[in-house]
Amino acid sequence: MNLLSKKVTMQQIADHLGVSKFVVSKALSGKGGVSTAAKERVLEAAAQLGYFTQQNGGRLRSKKEDKAAKPSAPRQSVLVLMPNVRYQTMDSTYWGKIIDGISAGLADDQYGMVILSEQNVDNLRRVLNLDGILGIIGVGVVTSAILLEIHRLGLPMVLVDHEDALIPADTLFLNNIDSMNRLTRHLIAIGHRRLQFIGSVGFSRSFQDRFQGYRAAIEEAGLTLGDEPQGYLELDGLDHYEDQLAPWLQKKREEGELPTALVCANDSIAIGALIALHQLGIDVPQHVSVTGFDNIEDSAWTTPPLTTVHVPKEALGRRAVRQLMDRIQAGNEPYEKLLLAGEIVYRGSIQEGEAAGERGTAR
Structure with missing residues (x-):
């Protein structure tokens, strides 16, 4: 039976899960009375069966x-x-x-x-x-x-x-995929071949989409995503990124595998990267280019000023x-x-990569 062709009822959800209608009712009411695991199963089944998308599905209003x-x-x-x-x-x-x-x-x-x-x-x-x-x-x-x-x-x-x-629900995002894709393609066009995405992709949908745009540009150019197994460098916490990035950057320098461009999931991470690179005596952008995303106010006042994507907040x-x-x-x-369009803001934190000299400047 195609449940989507008819009104989806609590009883149908209960039958689908093999539980009582009482359990389904309690889970959907949000008033408790069932375990967290049972509630999650009911919500997932209700969504799959189209309970929430049907007219007035689960709503109290007349x-x-x-x-x-x-x-x-x-x-x-x-x-x-x-x-x-x-x-x-x-x-x-x-x-x-x-x-x-x-x-x-x-x-x-x-x-x-x-x-x-x-x-x-x-x-x-x-x-x-x-x-x-x-x-x-x-x-x-x-x-x-x-x-x-x-x-x-x-x-x-x-x-x-x-x-x-x-x-x-209606949702509103920046066009993260396209914006990050264009930024990454620019870095590749000016000669960068060893790039690394930095940021925890599981942190938010925006970070996931930004990594997707980065990955598409990297794969289109026939490059590798970076040295990290998952393709991105995952960070813990929400601040003091320089404390995590400095040991990683030092290790990469000792191994002779320092990326020429760090593509950061947002400006806060990029600013942490700039601080860590400065602490290690690694020049930006001569040795490593750094980019951010969001164009927060601080991004214009870093040393050097940060290349980023402007989000019309x-x-x-x-x-x-x-x-x-x-x-x-x-x-x-x-x-x-x-999806709202983003705009790349070019500042002093990037310059041509090592491959630019092999074929001339590509700007």
Whole structure:
């Protein structure tokens, strides 16, 4: 039987998993009563069977309430949900700019903004006043449990720089794959043959896409991804990258395998690389070129200034607001994944690689 051709019910999910309807109901309600493992199995099965993508799937709102959610109704604020983690705050030179864009976009439409950095489902229920919330914009990584609760409540939702395989929603990203691909191809064009991607690909969807763009350019040129088994150098933590990179760079120098270009997943990693290289007396860009991604404010003030990809952070925020308003009007129209273009910012941290002299300059 093709479950996607009909309304998917809790009983069908239960039959598919071989559990009771009670277990499925508890898992989808988000109110507890089942183990974490059982809940994850139910959510995964529900997503696979199309439970969340069908009209009003798992939602509590009635059609009358959906109609009341239009901008013309007295719902005057948008909830901006940010993870409760120290690297992702309003003070961040990356995330803070996105929030600025959201604030400006809402102000243009005369809507208010409520910021919540909370990842506890029970607390989320307590603070949410549905009569005052027009919709939700999630900024960065938001847990599946929170997203499920938002979906269950029937609130329109847009996610910025994040997506969840279980919960359908409109998403907004920079075109990370294309931007990193163009940056890597430029490095190859100016003579670099020993490149290394630096950054933990599992950290975020953006890092995964940036590595994918890098890998495509490397493979197209017939080069190797680097000396690391997985093709990228994985880092621990969210700061003090120079402490991890310095021993690795020293080892590569001693082995005579120092890359000529370090392609970093973001500017913070690239700045750590610049510090580590300076500590080791390795000149940038004469011996090693370094690139970043995001174009945070500090990237223009490093020594040398950092070549990077500019992410239009405020534009991402403004576009998220517009997408939320479009979603409110669109109702059950297909969800969209939007990609904004990035722009390479060429600065002093790169120069021609060793292969450039073999065939002349290629700029």
